[in-house]
Amino acid sequence: MKTGYEKIYERPDTLLSTRMHYCPGCMHAIVHKLIAELIDEMKLQEKTVGVCPVGCSVFAYDYIDIDWQEAAHGRAAALATAIKRMLPDRLVFSYQGDGDLAAIGTAETIHACNRGEQFTFIFINNAIYGMTGGQMAPTTLEGMKTTTSPYGRLAKTAGMPLKMCELVSQFDGVAFAQRVSCNNPANVRRTKKAIQRAFEIQQQGLGTTFVEVVSNCPSNWKCTPEVSLQKVKEEMLPYFPLGVYKEPRS
Amino acid sequence: MGDIKFMKGNEALAEAAIRAGMQGYFGYPITPQSEVVEYLALQEPKHDFVLVQAESEVASINMVYGAAGAGARTMTTTSSPGFSLMQEGMSYIACAELPCVVVNVVRGGPGLGTIQPGQGDYFQAVKGGGHGDYRLIVLAPNSVQEMADHTMLAFDLADQYRNPVLILSDGAIGQIMEKVELPDPVTTKIEKPWASTGKTPDRPRNVITSLYIKPEDMEQKNIELQAKYRKIEASEVRFEEYLLDDAEVVIMAYGVTSRICKKVVDLGREKGVKMGLLRPITLWPFPVERVAQLAAQERVRMFVTAEMNAGQMVEDVRLAANGRKPVYSTGRMGGILPTPEEILDFSLQHMK
């Protein structure tokens, strides 16, 4: 039947039709969609095990139709380490927020990277603790107001925001590290490419792969989704520059 | 017939884990259990298991979570301060119903304590050191032979009930060398259709989780867990008796102290006092019924518990005896082994 419309996109099979709990404009939802698209395109559903964090994405297993394990807060890298060691032919990724990966789970993150554990970190850096209502994160920008830094983050007492891509790319065990964002359509496409590269490098067994997504949290940044994208561009990206920080040695 | 070897308790446990088909070991060094990871590190190239020296006990227990969730037979071993660090993980593992074996070769505490043997972690082991209502199956070996046998049993119980099993040993049993008949290697593999290994078209996705955000769901999960615990209580109580048939004084002890108490019973009988020993092998489930039966017998005058702590198991004995007979507690703290004479004197004084 001719409708005058041409189908150019549809929901990836692996993305379940469950209604997501994410706030409008939240990049968690976009990254979920990209992961689901890649799992479809790379035919990975039967081979993939994901690890959920504690954070806003704690229910990722309700949205992406793959096998999952739900970790304690900060421990996703320890789970992913063991899953990949037990099932070396599977594709394993952890999906973690900044509080999860770079505060309570810093030790697990760094040691997994240093050992070169063969899984992919997907790191959603929204500079805040989204799930618990907007407290200061290790990545909160200097001067940024949160519920636990109501007068703005003070570098003198809280230190400067942690740059995880720069940090992990120092380790020999890390084969690939890239920082991306989803603040415009071109960057969404780059994010998908970066995750795809990470998955491919994982499958080649070259080392740890790390994709940091500079993200947003309109609800706790207390702004509209539109303004949150402006803030990503004007405030986040100057401090967290996009780019490839580590490439596999050819 | 298995091999007969002369080994340390910790080594026998490690060897038995290999024979039980352990696929993943994750641990962090701490005295007096380091021989386990050292032994396994030596054996690793000859066998088909993965060994990771984790960055902390927090990491090792969460690696155990991940490996168990992936369907593997997995184990970690530690000693008291390390077991404290694992408590969050124990609670998650219990709720996610992941089979695994955790070993605590107990030393004297609290705090950094001493590296000498202790039994101060009884409460933490049997009452749940982590948050929420959960239970571990707790085995208490008292010989190098049992370090090996309990390891085999622990892996089986863990798989049978999808529950973490804790081997609560102590620095003495871990370190002594004795003759041990090693068990034959396990060859059968258990099917784990619930494991998270990659979703195949024939089944819905598997999710290993302890998150039940709706209180009704969380309550239902608790109801299921409690039903499982009642089943374990009904089927898995294990204990050993020594000269209890005519005993007037029932000594109760586990682990290294139970060996000392066998001597107490012999010394007491030489003096004409009819003593007997009841040694719980499972600390949870506790031999509640056996204690209650003994407490109900007219000839039994009293119970004496001997522990290397300030008196922890004594509370479970009192609950089981339910006021029918007096229950006295003795022992030493801080990593000191009580002597048979100390325990005997204490018992005789309380008979007057």
Ligand SMILES: Cc1ncc(C[n+]2csc(CCOP(=O)(O)OP(=O)(O)O)c2C)c(N)n1
């Ligand atoms: C041991 C422990 N401490 C604290 C918490 C509370 N908690 C839940 S999520 C979270 C932070 C989440 O922030 P992030 O990881 O940045 O994820 P986001 O929600 O921003 O995506 C905290 C502190 C917890 N669940 N467990």
Ligand code: SF4
């Ligand atoms: S609170 Fe923030 S991170 Fe969480 S779903 Fe809402 S916008 Fe996204």
Ligand SMILES: [Mg+2]
């Ligand atoms: Mg965050």
